[in-house]
Amino acid sequence: MRISNKCSMALHILVLLAEFTDQKLTSEQIAKSVGCNPVMVRNLLLKLKEAGLVATRRGIGGSVLMKSPEDITIWMVYQAVDASSFDGFIGLHPNPSLQCPVGKNIYSLLENPYGRIKDGMREAMEAITLQQLLDDYDINMSQSGSPPS
Amino acid sequence: MRISNKCSMALHILVLLAEFTDQKLTSEQIAKSVGCNPVMVRNLLLKLKEAGLVATRRGIGGSVLMKSPEDITIWMVYQAVDASSFDGFIGLHPNPSLQCPVGKNIYSLLENPYGRIKDGMREAMEAITLQQLLDDYDINMSQSGSPPS
DNA sequence: ATACGATGTAACTATTGAAATTACAAGAGA
């Protein structure tokens, strides 16, 4: 298993929502900025909504952040949009021999070490907030810019 | 990008080599235990050899560990067999809009946070040795067993 | 009340990357 582009896309979306609070951003506009399909954006927004990070509006359209950027960690975003990839994001070979004492035990052998690796990763993700990204953004962009295109 | 099965397979191979030092293990036998193709095993052994972790013998066949299990970390193994996946193992969407100020900067925005996540992962990997796996193995397997099948 | 523009959601297709497979050259004994 593995970590897809979804986390990066979701962070991109959240940065957009945080930066352009003054205007309505539709999935179409967001997709332009992210460089992907609007349906993908909608699916991501749905997941973020289920996690309570954003609110979307049917009919009129547009999405808004529902938490302060200091309270949104990368871990929350990742869990929201790609949770299933975490458990087992280090690939396991699927057919170890049950006849071999090593093959029979390899999964349980790797469980603890891999768990520690994932812990290290999770802790790092929990320590980074959306606000930190925004701070970097403000540093990189002294002048304000216009949204998508 | 992502972490393939190679790391798990390579660890499996190293555990085999460490446990069955008394007999010659060919890529064919190892493949039986790992449950994969012998060519894949050879490719992994080649990489492990380049990294100085094992030695292989043409003609006569067989592979042996070249370092003490205490001196082999998961990080070394991972780097040996799947290094290229690490830089960028968190997927990035490939076409952010350069017209949008966020899209234009998203890569540099994510660089630092993602670097910290990878650091967390790398540090955890560096802290786990093959010997620790072997210790777990000995706990799980009080009785000795026979190799592959 | 109805038309319109947006989201919500399923189904399908295309694309990509990993693993398996095939094939064969080359080294090291017996």
Next chain:
DNA sequence: TCTCTTGTAATTTCAATAGTTACATCGTAT
């Protein structure tokens, strides 16, 4: 020299991911 094994490239298969199409549903404005 024959045979077994490793070394290595090329090809095929397969699964996962992203993109696409299609359409129902909702809210608002006219």
